[in-house]
Amino acid sequence: MCFCSLLDDILNAEQQQQQQEQQQQQVLSSLEKIVLTIFLSIIIIMTVFGNLLVMVALCKDRHLRKKKTNYFIVSLAFADLLVAVVVMPFAAIELTTGQWRYGAIFCLVRTSLDVLLTTASILHLCCIALDRYYAICCQPLVYRHKMTPVRVAVMLGGCWLIPFFISFLPIMQSWNAIGIEDIDDSEPTLKQNLHCDHIEERRVSTGSSNDTSCVFLVNRPYALICSAVAFYVPLALMVLAYQRIYVTAMSHARQIETLQRAGSAPVPGPAPVTTSRMRVETKAAKTLAVIMGCFCLCWAPFFITNVVDPFIHYSVPWQLWTAWLWLGYINSGLNPFLYAFLNRAFRRAFLVILCCGDERYVRQSSLSHGHTHRACSAASVNGTAGVCVFCGRGWN
Numbered sequence: 239m240c241f242c243s244l245l246d247d248i249l250n251a252e253q254q255q256q257q258q259e260q261q262q263q264q265v266l267s268s269l270e271k272i273v274l275t276i277f278l279s280i281i282i283i284m285t286v287f288g289n290l291l292v293m294v295a296l297c298k299d300r301h302l303r304k305k306k307t308n309y310f311i312v313s314l315a316f317a318d319l320l321v322a323v324v325v326m327p328f329a330a331i332e333l334t335t336g337q338w339r340y341g342a343i344f345c346l347v348r349t350s351l352d353v354l355l356t357t358a359s360i361l362h363l364c365c366i367a368l369d370r371y372y373a374i375c376c377q378p379l380v381y382r383h384k385m386t387p388v389r390v391a392v393m394l395g396g397c398w399l400i401p402f403f404i405s406f407l408p409i410m411q412s413w414n415a416i417g418i419e420d421i422d423d424s425e426p427t428l429k430q431n432l433h434c435d436h437i438e439e440r441r442v443s444t445g446s447s448n449d450t451s452c453v454f455l456v457n458r459p460y461a462l463i464c465s466a467v468a469f470y471v472p473l474a475l476m477v478l479a480y481q482r483i484y485v486t487a488m489s490h491a492r493q494i495e496t497l498q499r500a501g502s503a504p505v506p507g508p509a510p511v512t513t514s515r516m517r518v519e520t521k522a523a524k525t526l527a528v529i530m531g532c533f534c535l536c537w538a539p540f541f542i543t544n545v546v547d548p549f550i551h552y553s554v555p556w557q558l559w560t561a562w563l564w565l566g567y568i569n570s571g572l573n574p575f576l577y578a579f580l581n582r583a584f585r586r587a588f589l590v591i592l593c594c595g596d597e598r599y600v601r602q603s604s605l606s607h608g609h610t611h612r613a614c615s616a617a618s619v620n621g622t623a624g625v626c627v628f629c630g631r632g633w634n
Contacts, residue, residue: 288574536569
């Protein structure tokens, strides 16, 4: 009897300990969900606010509407705004709840919108790089000939049309999944490595085995083609364009230094010519490094994983996929700061909007536009219009 009672006490103690551990895990899981929800909500709100501010600024400020580059920026802001409004909330709900409650059809629609809008955002960044290349590396007449309103409209249309052919068209037709079912049938041992098993683990851990999940698997051809169109080709064009922009800007800076030393363009301040040139070079290098660094940091992990995953039998954990995907979403929140907030004209427009049309900022905005115009005119006489364009298109 003593032995039996002792055994019962031991079993009861173990059960109590297990219950306490489960309660602690549930509390920790609830705390993690709250923190994750707050973090994702901040990302979504900041993305909506920043991109909406860019669009309102262009609508209110007529000076901003005169520059062709700003149409690319506002279209980029619209794409990123749609990412924050249409794509991010559903991804956040699925991530925090571990469930997809909207059905298989809307899963395909959501996935298609995800691919469409994020690709459109990346293609806009590529077009902005090409526009700045023509503006800075070509003569003014060449730029006006190349970047006509019709060509700008065609480029903007391409930014929205091209993603359709790698999003809605193949995804709604399930072309991205061709061959994946054959892998399951021919190699049963691979089933343990598929994302579906990771999703099953999530269902078991959340205790909701009857709920569906929105899983997006791609075969090798789709992974290669989609990644090339959405990332690798735009990345190559951006690297080439910004490399040429930097070289041209430094060449123009050296021309200005030579003219200043010869007395053709006196220095308007006490700072030495060499110091001024070093400041221009450093600022240009930092700006280009920030733009390309943020773009690569946000999207390179996802697209590298997207290409590699089909070739390693879909063994990448879903947690890693989710982390890389949200890192790419964050790029939509950074774009307004990189392409608009670094632009002095946009900053003035933001101050006018946020300060409810304060006359001080309205006057400062008008003066800054006039000053920029006079500086460009003076610089063009000396053959250094490229540097003026460099400063006037978002680098100061």
